[in-house]
Amino acid sequence: MSALRLCLSASLLLLLTTQAYGVEGGAQESSSCLSCHGALTGRLGEPVAAWEGSVHAANAIGCHSCHGGDPTIASMEAMSPERGFLGVPAETEIPPFCGKCHAGVEEDYLQSAHGETLGAGGPQCVTCHGNHAVAVTTLDLINPESCSRCHEYGRAEEIKGALAETDRLITELQATTERQHRLGIATDDQRKQIFAVRNDFHRLFHSVDVQQVVARSGEFQQRLQPVAQELQATDEELSQRRLIGAGAVLLLALVTVLLGFLRHTYKKEEQSDPGAGSGPL
Ligand code: HEC
Ligand code: HEC
Ligand code: HEC
Numbered sequence: 001m002s003a004l005r006l007c008l009s010a011s012l013l014l015l016l017t018t019q020a021y022g023v024e025g026g027a028q029e030s031s032s033c034l035s036c037h038g039a040l041t042g043r044l045g046e047p048v049a050a051w052e053g054s055v056h057a058a059n060a061i062g063c064h065s066c067h068g069g070d071p072t073i074a075s076m077e078a079m080s081p082e083r084g085f086l087g088v089p090a091e092t093e094i095p096p097f098c099g100k101c102h103a104g105v106e107e108d109y110l111q112s113a114h115g116e117t118l119g120a121g122g123p124q125c126v127t128c129h130g131n132h133a134v135a136v137t138t139l140d141l142i143n144p145e146s147c148s149r150c151h152e153y154g155r156a157e158e159i160k161g162a163l164a165e166t167d168r169l170i171t172e173l174q175a176t177t178e179r180q181h182r183l184g185i186a187t188d189d190q191r192k193q194i195f196a197v198r199n200d201f202h203r204l205f206h207s208v209d210v211q212q213v214v215a216r217s218g219e220f221q222q223r224l225q226p227v228a229q230e231l232q233a234t235d236e237e238l239s240q241r242r243l244i245g246a247g248a249v250l251l252l253a254l255v256t257v258l259l260g261f262l263r264h265t266y267k268k269e270e271q272s273d274p275g276a277g278s279g280p281l
């Protein structure tokens with residue numbers, strides 16, 4: 001029953017994902033950008049290998065999703081401006097270039113001390129995330145190597161500390177949904193809710209404003225409360241079921257022993273019954 005439900009929700013999820021990115025995913029299979037650039041070397045070929053392991057590749061965001069152009073044309077014509085080719089963005093054009101899909105992050109970033117210094121020493125999206133080998137984010141992105149390129153690490157460490165508690169809560173809840181999912185429980189709803197809060201929360205970093213992070217952390221933790229309670233209720237139900245299950249196993253063992261005992265005495269009676277068949281004596 002739960003295996004069936006699991007199967008159904010898995011295929012539904014697959015359907016939804018392929019619907020959302022289906023067109024791009026399909027085009028990606030035969031992308032001329034990939035096949036031509038894949039055969040080039042140096043600065044023209046390197047993006048392909050870097051992109052292959054990225055979070056974008058995993059989500060069917062291909063070369064043309066960022067750079068524009070037509071991936072169905074196998075010649076240089078694929079990169080004509082008439083085909084929507086945008087080329088390589090200049091430093092100050094990068095936030096809107098990425099913000100096409102990450103509008104919320106762009107907005108927070110532009111209002112921050114980093115956004116205000118764009119083009120004048122401040123970092124932009126690619127400074128911290130890279131351009132082609134973009135990975136799923138964690139707090140590890142805040143580290144001395146990356147964050148002391150322009151100023152002392154202290155202020156970076158402070159904001160990391162302010163983000164840590166809510167980040168830990170999110171990771172813990174995600175681990176719980178995964179554990180319950182492995183037991184065959186449908187947790188898609190909870191996973192979606194946590195993912196939405198997680199994205200909004202990771203967005204918050206871009207304000208690079210410790211006060212704002214501290215002020216808004218409570219709000220995020222509150223948004224996680226209903227999910228946390230649902231997951232806890234499921235865990236309690238599971239341990240109850242485990243208790244009932246253990247009871248049932250015990251009962252079954254008891255019945256087996258009892259039956260064995262009964263059969264044993266019945267056989268004995270059969271053997272010692274003089275009227276039953278022709279006994280040796
Ligand atoms: C037939 C081969 C071929 C195809 C197809 C192709 N490219 Fe290119 N691409 C090149 C070459 C060669 C250059 C270098 C051109 C130059 O320097 O003038 C280039 C340059 C680029 C650049 C850098 C431009 C710059 O100003 O430095 C980007 C970005 C790019 N291609 C993306 C794409 C995308 C996206 C697609 C698919 C829509 C694509 N390419 C399809 C061969 C190709
Ligand atoms: C997530 C968006 C994104 C995707 C996907 C992406 N690029 Fe880029 N690409 C960029 C950005 C941003 C730059 C400019 C980077 C910079 O200034 O550091 C760039 C730069 C380039 C350059 C110029 C490199 C140089 O050193 O001059 C080439 C060539 C290129 N990309 C090709 C590709 C190809 C081929 C693909 C597909 C495998 C691809 N890109 C996928 C965002 C992307
Ligand atoms: C055409 C749309 C598109 C563009 C343009 C784009 N991205 Fe993405 N990006 C996505 C999608 C889809 C995902 C995967 C789903 C998600 O995590 O939101 C993603 C994921 C990410 C992640 C991981 C988020 C996480 O959950 O941890 C980062 C970081 C990221 N992108 C940065 C960038 C940067 C930097 C640029 C510009 C160089 C860029 N993106 C351009 C669509 C895009």
Ligand code: HEC
Binds near residue numbers: 098139
């Ligand atoms: C100073 C470094 C820095 C800059 C500049 C920066 N980011 Fe981030 N970004 C981070 C860090 C660190 C995180 C993870 C924060 C966390 O774990 O709470 C993150 C998280 C993200 C996420 C995941 C959250 C979500 O909403 O899914 C995306 C997407 C993203 N950044 C895209 C961008 C884009 C687009 C830009 C440019 C407009 C940008 N970043 C500029 C460091 C940076």
Ligand code: HEC
Binds near residue numbers: 122124128208
């Ligand atoms: C390319 C240079 C550069 C990099 C890399 C960089 N910063 Fe910054 N940062 C700046 C500039 C410029 C400012 C604004 C001027 C100032 O306060 O010094 C700033 C300001 C800040 C502030 C203070 C914001 C405020 O409102 O007072 C924090 C916090 C911060 N950065 C955190 C980080 C973190 C975390 C990282 C690494 C993920 C990072 N920075 C990487 C250039 C950089």
